[in-house]
Amino acid sequence: MKMSTFWSEFLNAAANHPFPSMPIDLLSPFDLQTNEEFFPNVPAAPGMPCAGEDRSIYRRGARRWRKLYRVNGHIFQAKRFNRRAFCAFCQDRIWGLGRQGFKCIQCKLLVHKKCHKLVQKPCSNEHVDPIEVKDDANGESTLGRASSVRSRAEIEPPLPETPPAPAPAPPRADELEPGSQRQYSLDDFELIRVIGRGSYAKVLMVELKRTKRVYAMKVIKKALVTDDEDIDWVQTEKHVFETASNHPFLVGLHSCFQTPSRLFFVIEFVRGGDLMFHMQRQRRLPEEHARFYAAEISLALHFLHERGVIYRDLKLDNVLLDHEGHIKLTDYGMCKEGVRPGDTTSTFCGTPNYIAPEILRGEEYGFSVDWWALGVLTYEMLAGRSPFDIAQAADNPDQNTEDYLFQVILEKTIRIPRSLSVKAASVLKGFLNKNPVERLGCGENGFLDIVSHPFFKSIEWEMLEQKQVVPPFKPRLEGERDLANFPPEFTDEPVHLTPDNDTVIADIDQSEFEGFEYVNPLLMSLEDCV
Known part of the structure; x- marks a missing residue:
């Protein structure tokens, strides 16, 4: 009987024949028998989703938490200025590439990034007098202060009502002249x-x-x-x-x-799909497979690090398999570029399950966060679950939140499955060290510590980088346009x-x-x- 039919008959019966109802009579989903199902279908195979079940709900997207700077009641946010602006502290012009200045989101005060900690005037939560740019008789710009507080619309003029005509579309590639x-x-x-x-x-x-x-x-x-x-x-x-x-x-x-x-x-x-798609079907991987993927990922991360890039979004979804079975990392939206040896950053970002402890603690960090994420991903490949799996706490609302997950990452001792080899357990403990200074790949020898780890002893690194090592798994593909390794909730879209x-x-x-x-x-x- 459908639930809607049950309640319809129940309410009709209650209207004609009143009777007491006790809370103990109510059925909780946790009391259902194991053969009951919430999806009106049976999966085609164990581990496969039921028809109508959306797998995308299990994918955790990466996020970048907005960085705000609080000084004397001001809440500064990094800002790019497309017009001439001057610092309210030192009165020099704010200019340059990127987000070169700070703007208080409450009083709209504009300052240099280097000057924001020196601002002594408390925030009034009202628009301050903006610094004007006036032209003198010689046509040179001089600084002056507005006589009264003006609205934001006056300080930052809106775009003209009639937008400029769009540039003509570029010619098609096949219409261009040779050369x-x-x-x-x-x-x-x-x-x-x-x-x-x-x-x-x-x-x-x-x-x-x-x-x-x-x-x-x-x-x-x-x-x-x-x-x-x-x-x-x-x-x-x-x-x-x-x-x-x-x-x-x-x-x-x-x-x-x-x-x-x-x-x-x-x-x-x-064409081979991502590791999330394959892990949802295989649950866990043999150590040989996990070692191969972890080694190729290590080479990719090392390449980025040598060029001053922190990846910051390593996860199963972003590890793709090509038609031969080699991996390729994708999605560089969370990357931090221009990082030299010894440099650090502090942006709070990433996919919650993979965020390193130093990010959660609000510390400055560097390339160490990528090696932590590789440890989480390798654990998932070997164990078939996250080292911070809080699914068992789903019945407790207080333990099914992002804050609780972050607390677990910071405080919980990671338990390595006993089924794993000593070498596999060792590499996981190395990558998942909560102290970034002691983490595998973060010491004085850096990447060489990973190359020489016993877990990777069987890897021929030079041959691997040249793609001369045969992958342990080759995706099944029928032609260049075969999409069998992509989720149908995407491929079925118009x-x-x-x-x-x-x-x-x-x-x-x-x-x-x-x-x-x-x-x-x-x-x-x-x-x-x-």
Whole structure:
């Protein structure tokens, strides 16, 4: 009997024949027999989802918590200024690339990043007198202070009602004259299928019409890139994609282009699916498989670290398998670039289950957080579960929260399954050391400590980096466009982009995306040979 039918008959009976009902008569889901099911279907095989069950609910997305700086009641946030602005403390001009200044989100006070700790005037929670830029008789800029407090609309004039005419669309790649610089547009690609979706982006499988080659296309709506931090991560992702194009275990970039409403990354299409998809079917991996994947991931991370990039988003979802079974890391939106040896950063970001203790403690951190995440991922491959699995506490609301998960990561002693070998247990303890100074890969010898660890003794590192080691598992694929290794909740989606909204486009500052276009010169030369 359906639940709706039961309650309908129950209420009719209660209306005609009143009777007492005690709470003890109520049925709790935890009292159900084990053969009861919440999904109206039976899985095709153990570990497989039921029909109608959405696996995406089990994927934890990465987040970047907004960084605020509190000084004397001010709440400063890093800000990029597109107009002339001057520091309220030292009265020098605020300029430069990136988020070069701070702005109080309450009183709108503008200061240099270097000056914000020196501000002694308490925040009034009201708009302060902004510093004006006045032109004297000689046409030179001088500083003056406004005579009265003005509204934010007066301080920061709104965009003109009539937006500037959009630039003409670039010519199609096949319309260019020989020898001219190639640019790509949406017209150059055939949209085939949706293969992924995130908080900000949709990922499509596409075909370049001129060469018939298949790529993945990451599509980001500009309207969702709402503040300076979002713009920064888009630029960072592009830069890391360019760098990654030279490594066998990192997804590389083909090209970038834009329309008035969207940004497009055209990247390598990796056909074997991600490790999350395969782990949901295999539950756990043999040590030989986990060792192979962990070694290739280590090489990819080491490559990024040598080039000053902290990855910060290693997880099963971001480890892809190519058609041969080699791994490729993808999704560089959480990366931190420009990190030199000894440099640190402090942004609170990542996927909750993989965040390192030093991030949770609010400490400055460096490349150590990537080796911690590799430890979590290796544990998941070997044990079939997270080292911080709080699913057993689902019946206790106080223990089923993100804060509780962070407490577990900081305080819980990690238990290594007894079924694992001594070498596997040792490498997990090394990567999952809560002290980043003592963590495997973070000592004086750095990456060499990982290479020489007994768990990786059987790895021929030079051959591995040249992809001369046969992978332990090869995804089953039937043709270049086979999507059997991608979740059907994505591939079953209709392939289309929603029509542009002129009102939304008018509110987008297109100058923020100048210079986004890019074509990988190596791939372009290869296509010229087709």
